[in-house]
Amino acid sequence: MKLNLQRRKASPHAFAILFCLAVLTALPAGAQTDADQLALGKKLFMQGAVPACSACHTLKDAGANGAIGPVLDELKPDAQRIAKALRNGIGQMPSYAGSLSEAQILALAQYVSRASSAAN
Numbered sequence: 001m002k003l004n005l006q007r008r009k010a011s012p013h014a015f016a017i018l019f020c021l022a023v024l025t026a027l028p029a030g031a032q033t034d035a036d037q038l039a040l041g042k043k044l045f046m047q048g049a050v051p052a053c054s055a056c057h058t059l060k061d062a063g064a065n066g067a068i069g070p071v072l073d074e075l076k077p078d079a080q081r082i083a084k085a086l087r088n089g090i091g092q093m094p095s096y097a098g099s100l101s102e103a104q105i106l107a108l109a110q111y112v113s114r115a116s117s118a119a120n
């Protein structure tokens with residue numbers, strides 16, 4: 001009985017510590033927050049990626065009105081689909097695997113999926 005009580009007292013702290021450790025280890029190097037990642041994705045979309053996404057795609061949130069690829073506000077691709085297109089290329093769109101880091105690809109995928117589903 002005594003042991004049980006002590007365990008109950010100790011467990012919230014243990015959970016808090018484990019939770020912090022889990023969050024810290026889950027964060028990529030550079031410890032980016034969600035907002036940082038979205039800001040990076042937007043920057044890459046507008047001008048950081050070469051060739052620029054905005055040259056070929058329309059995405060209202062980024063002020064992009066390219067007309068070669070699909071309108072992302074209408075396609076509303078999820079993050080996985082975007083990351084796949086960036087890694088492998090698709091149709092006339094080149095692969096960015098050689099020019100963007102994995103962290104940059106994930107930031108773009110997060111940003112485009114959120115920005116495109118937020119529109120309309």
Ligand code: HEC
Binds near residue numbers: 054
């Ligand atoms: C040279 C023009 C061009 C550039 C630059 C370009 N794209 Fe594309 N993109 C296309 C075309 C064309 C398609 C349609 C390909 C197809 O379906 O055959 C496409 C398709 C896509 C798709 C849909 C993939 C799918 O599964 O249907 C996404 C998402 C996408 N592009 C995101 C991006 C992002 C993000 C960037 C910048 C890193 C980018 N594109 C740069 C031309 C481009």
